[in-house]
Amino acid sequence: MSELTKGEFMASYRDMVKIRRVEETLMDVFSAGEIPGFIHVCIGQEATPVAVCKNLKESDCIATTHRGHGHALAKGIDLKLFMAELFGKKNGPCLGRSGSMHLAYKALGIMGANGIVGGGIPIATGAAFASKYKKNTDVIVCFFGEGSAGEGTFHESLNMASLWKLPIVYVCENNGWAEFTSQSVHMPIKDVADRAASYNMPGVVVPNDFLEIYAAAGDAVERARRGEGPTLLEVKSRRWHGHFVGDAQKYRAADDIEGARAQDCIARFENYLFSNNLLRPDEAAALDREIRDSVSQAIEFARNSPFPDPSELTEGLYA
Amino acid sequence: MKEIRYLWAINEAIREEMERDGNVLLIGEDVGGPGGSFGASRGLAERFGPERVVDTPISEAGIMGLAAGAAVCGLRPILEIMFMDFMTVCMDGIVNQAAKLRYMFGNQYTVPLVIRTPAGGGLNAGPQHSQCLEAWFAHVPGLKVVMPATPYDVKGLLKSAIRDDNPVIVVENKALHAMKGNIPEEEYLVPIGKADIKRSGSDVTVVATSRMVHESAKAADRLEKEGISVELLDLRSISPWDRDTVFTSVAKTHRLVIAHEAVKSFGTGAEVAATVSEEMIHELDAPILRVGAPFVPVPFSLEKAYLPNSEDVYKAVKKVLERIL
Structure with a gap:
């Protein structure tokens, strides 16, 4: 893991705040009916995508999930392009066909969010297989939740990745809720990372803390890049909101939500930066204003962008 | 070769x-x-x-x-x-x-x-x-x-x-x-989406896939001895399938039998039959018939009874020649 410069600390903080502001704004525009379908926000979990992606280079790839806005933003997707896709507009990177749940951007190695829980795990493993086959040094990060660890593809993929020493890091964001079901209902263990032992790969558990995630992900990425194989990295992250926007969360006790909010990864990181003179409150406030402006501009850009034409419906089905 | x-x-x-x-x-x-x-x-x-x-x-x-x-x-x-x-x-x-x-x-x-x-x-x-x-x-x-x-x-x-x-x-x-x-000894490719006319005929078109191509050829040999001329098409590709070759053949023979080993219900035969009906029903002189497996799993012991064969194609052709639309 490399030491972060002051600039990198600032950039990381800015990315985390950006993800939160984007998600808050999306909740509003979605609830106002501007975006159809479903969206799943990652408020409370912003540390993981930023801390992990700060260890990646542009040609490294990520595979993400239905709760994938943060991953795409942390990998560096332009906010206007991102928003255009979420609004289903023609100038989104997926031509408005993916929306929130299947967002991909090949130019930055964002191999796609996946609407199937666990569906992205073998695909990411295949990308790692290709990286090794082609003898390049690209690392793949596969994000998923603890719910995915119940899928057969989790087992099958981790087994193969370890067997063949593939350059991949499996990042399990364990927010305690598999859709509407708490972990204790569907899993007899507390740490998904325990399962790493059965695949003969390192299993690491870290709290919802930027610095700890950054360090652990750095070790895992370097290990993968050295050709030593995969790591299963579990982050105990917390989901502040429902499974999807509009979920009333009647299945969830109020203190569980309060507990999640109390472990705010952004506030924690902010305190660290303030107390180590890496960021001043006035700088933070200025950053926030800047971010809010750029989010508003992206929303306006998406609103004013054209929808795809019905005549394009069947275009590009086959190469 | x-x-x-x-x-x-x-x-x-x-x-x-x-x-x-x-x-x-x-x-x-x-x-x-x-x-x-x-x-x-x-x-x-x-x-x-x-x-x-x-x-x-x-x-x-x-x-x-x-x-x-x-x-x-x-x-x-x-x-x-x-x-x-x-x-x-x-x-x-x-x-x-x-x-x-x-x-x-x-x-x-x-x-x-x-x-x-x-x-x-x-x-x-x-x-x-x-x-x-x-x-x-x-x-x-x-x-x-x-x-x-x-x-x-x-x-x-x-x-x-x-x-x-x-x-x-x-x-x-x-x-x-x-x-x-x-x-051939030398390299060659077969294009995806192109049917193969296995034999030309004038009385009935049989569209078959995979093993049923060979069963249909046997049936066509037998029918030929009875004076019935079968045009046999091997579809080769299911998706995309060669509509043009099938349409051209049906326009010539005005009768169609489709034969595959898969279960008859909801199969390739249903798609071909429906498409021919939609596009050229006026060309048909008889209802389209399908040959396929019965609607049961493939049994271990009764496999021979299960699998469609040349006899089934033969009977379907005879039937399609008797029936008039």
């Missing part, structure tokens, strides 16, 4: 394409050291090494997704699924992932993936090792499905599939693995 068995034609196609393009590789259960459970990849591991002929765990869902992920990252994997019945274990990787990644992601990615899988009965392998499920996959936009019936076609279609930038399912027929046929 040279004589070759169907199974060895598969091996030649893979070998030639792996020699031609270093990004082509074979992945599957038992494909390496053991040479494939039917022997289709014998000698390939020795020639290309374990990096390019990859033995996998018994993890159909995992290897399907892995192959799709490798394909979008620039490799051209040939994935062997040992029996077509096992495709049910990896439906997400095929249907939700491989078939959709290109379109769903706005054409940013291509998925040059080949899935080879032996289908069909005739080996008394029972209900879970004998099915013909091609219609399932033909129903999914984004996939291509081919069903070669001869050594010539399996080699040429497999090579075309490997060079195609889309996911292509190559449905082999296990009962045809030992079949011998002639192929």
Whole structure:
């Protein structure tokens, strides 16, 4: 893991705040009916995508999930392009066909969010297989939740990745809720990372803390890049909101939500930066204003962008 | 020309394409050291090494997704699924992932993936090792499905599939693995989506796939002795299928029988029949008849009674000639 410069600390903080502001704004525009379908926000979990992606280079790839806005933003997707896709507009990177749940951007190695829980795990493993086959040094990060660890593809993929020493890091964001079901209902263990032992790969558990995630992900990425194989990295992250926007969360006790909010990864990181003179409150406030402006501009850009034409419906089905 | 068995034609196609393009590789259960459970990849591991002929765990869902992920990252994997019945274990990787990644992601990615899988009965392998499920996959936009019936076609279609930038399912027929046929010494391809006119005729068109092409040929020989002239088309590709060749033939004979080994209900025959009805019902002199398997699993002991054969095609042709629309 490399030491972060002051600039990198600032950039990381800015990315985390950006993800939160984007998600808050999306909740509003979605609830106002501007975006159809479903969206799943990652408020409370912003540390993981930023801390992990700060260890990646542009040609490294990520595979993400239905709760994938943060991953795409942390990998560096332009906010206007991102928003255009979420609004289903023609100038989104997926031509408005993916929306929130299947967002991909090949130019930055964002191999796609996946609407199937666990569906992205073998695909990411295949990308790692290709990286090794082609003898390049690209690392793949596969994000998923603890719910995915119940899928057969989790087992099958981790087994193969370890067997063949593939350059991949499996990042399990364990927010305690598999859709509407708490972990204790569907899993007899507390740490998904325990399962790493059965695949003969390192299993690491870290709290919802930027610095700890950054360090652990750095070790895992370097290990993968050295050709030593995969790591299963579990982050105990917390989901502040429902499974999807509009979920009333009647299945969830109020203190569980309060507990999640109390472990705010952004506030924690902010305190660290303030107390180590890496960021001043006035700088933070200025950053926030800047971010809010750029989010508003992206929303306006998406609103004013054209929808795809019905005549394009069947275009590009086959190469 | 040279004589070759169907199974060895598969091996030649893979070998030639792996020699031609270093990004082509074979992945599957038992494909390496053991040479494939039917022997289709014998000698390939020795020639290309374990990096390019990859033995996998018994993890159909995992290897399907892995192959799709490798394909979008620039490799051209040939994935062997040992029996077509096992495709049910990896439906997400095929249907939700491989078939959709290109379109769903706005054409940013291509998925040059080949899935080879032996289908069909005739080996008394029972209900879970004998099915013909091609219609399932033909129903999914984004996939291509081919069903070669001869050594010539399996080699040429497999090579075309490997060079195609889309996911292509190559449905082999296990009962045809030992079949011998002639192929050119030099390289050739068979285009995906093109039917083959096996024999010209004037009284009735029989559209057949895979093993039923040979059963239909037997029926046509018998019918010829009775003065009935059959035009036999081997569809070869199920998706896309060659509408033009079928339409041209039906416009000539005005009668149509479709024969496949898969269960008759909701099958390829239903699609061909419906399309011909939609497009050219005025050309038909009789109702379209289908020959297919009964609506039951493939039984172990009663397999012979289950499998459609030349007698079924013969009867269908006789019936279609008697009935008038």
